[in-house]
Amino acid sequence: MPSERQERSRPAVKPARRPELRLPPLRPYGEGELTPDGDYDGLIFEGTDLSAAEGPGARFLDCALEDCALDGTVLRNARFLDSRLSGVRGVGTDLSGAALRDVELVDARLGGAQLHGAVLERVLISGGKVDFLNLRAAKLRDVVFEGVVLDEPDFGGASLERVTFHDCTLRAADLTGVRLKDVDLRGAARIDIARGVDRLAGAVISPAQLLDLAPVFAAAVGVRVEA
Numbered sequence: 001m002p003s004e005r006q007e008r009s010r011p012a013v014k015p016a017r018r019p020e021l022r023l024p025p026l027r028p029y030g031e032g033e034l035t036p037d038g039d040y041d042g043l044i045f046e047g048t049d050l051s052a053a054e055g056p057g058a059r060f061l062d063c064a065l066e067d068c069a070l071d072g073t074v075l076r077n078a079r080f081l082d083s084r085l086s087g088v089r090g091v092g093t094d095l096s097g098a099a100l101r102d103v104e105l106v107d108a109r110l111g112g113a114q115l116h117g118a119v120l121e122r123v124l125i126s127g128g129k130v131d132f133l134n135l136r137a138a139k140l141r142d143v144v145f146e147g148v149v150l151d152e153p154d155f156g157g158a159s160l161e162r163v164t165f166h167d168c169t170l171r172a173a174d175l176t177g178v179r180l181k182d183v184d185l186r187g188a189a190r191i192d193i194a195r196g197v198d199r200l201a202g203a204v205i206s207p208a209q210l211l212d213l214a215p216v217f218a219a220a221v222g223v224r225v226e227a
Contacts, residue, residue: 013204014182016164017142019102019122021084024062034058034073051090070110096134152194165191175199185209 026044034055044064051071055078063083070090077097089109097117107127116136120143129149136156140163149169157177166187175196183203185191191209193200197216205213218225 013184014162015184016144016162017122018144019082019104019124021082021102021104023064023082023084026062026064034075156196 024042026042029040029043029045029048034050034053035058036054037057037059038055039059040063041061042063043060044066045068046064047067048065049069050073051069052073054074056074056076058075058078060078060080060083063080065083065085065088067087068085068089070088070093072092072094073090074094075098076094078095079099080101080103081099082102084104084106085108086104086106087108088105090113091111092114093110093112094114095118096114098115099119099121100123101119101121103120103123105123105125105128108125108130109128110133111131112134113130113132114134115138116134118135118138120138120140122142123140124144124146125148126144126146127148129151130153131151133150133153135158136154138155138158140158141161143160143163144166145164145168146166147168150171150173152172152174153170154174155178156174159179160183161181163180163182164184164187167189169190170188171190171192172194173192173196174194176199178196178199180200180202185203186206186209188209191205191213193213193216197213197220215225
């Protein structure tokens with residue numbers, strides 16, 4: 001058992017920095033389709049149907065997307081800077097290789113969103129439900145998951161630094177090959193790990209979560225538990 005002095009000297013997990021978002025007065029987007037490498041600055045997309053729109057490489061600065069449909073929307077390598085996405089919904093949204101910095105994603109309802117290879121920095125993902133989120137090989141730094149349900153998220157090969165899970169649910173998470181540093185899982189309402197439990201080094205969990213994960217840890221090291 002570690003001594004009291006060792007416990008005191010052990011470094012605390014570094015908290016994630018939240019985005020500091022202050023949007024200026026915004027202009028309505030109006031009509032028209034997204035364009036590849038388009039530049040969108042200081043706009044509000046309100047109730048806009050962007051389903052199947054093609055905007056790879058587009059740049060969104062100081063923008064708000066509210067209650068927009070993103071079914072099959074292609075935004076590969078897009079950049080979202082100092083922006084808020086609220087109430088967006090869609091299946092198969094392609095944000096692979098995208099960059100999100102100082103972004104809030106609030107009450108989203110997404111299925112099969114592709115964020116593999118994406119870079120997220122100072123991002124808040126709050127509320128809503130995201131099914132089959134693909135974050136393979138993504139880089140997350142200063143990201144907060146808060147009150148959101150993540151059903152079968154795939155973090156395979158991703159890098160997470162200063163990432164906090166608060167009051168959220170992770171179901172059947174894939175952590176294969178993940179790299180963690182200062183990842184705080186203590187506030188998660190539920191943690192269910194399907195693969196990669198051996199990659200939890202660099203994360204902090206609570207005593208209660210340790211008990212919940214005991215069968216998974218035992219299976220990972222080949223221990224049978226029998227009455």
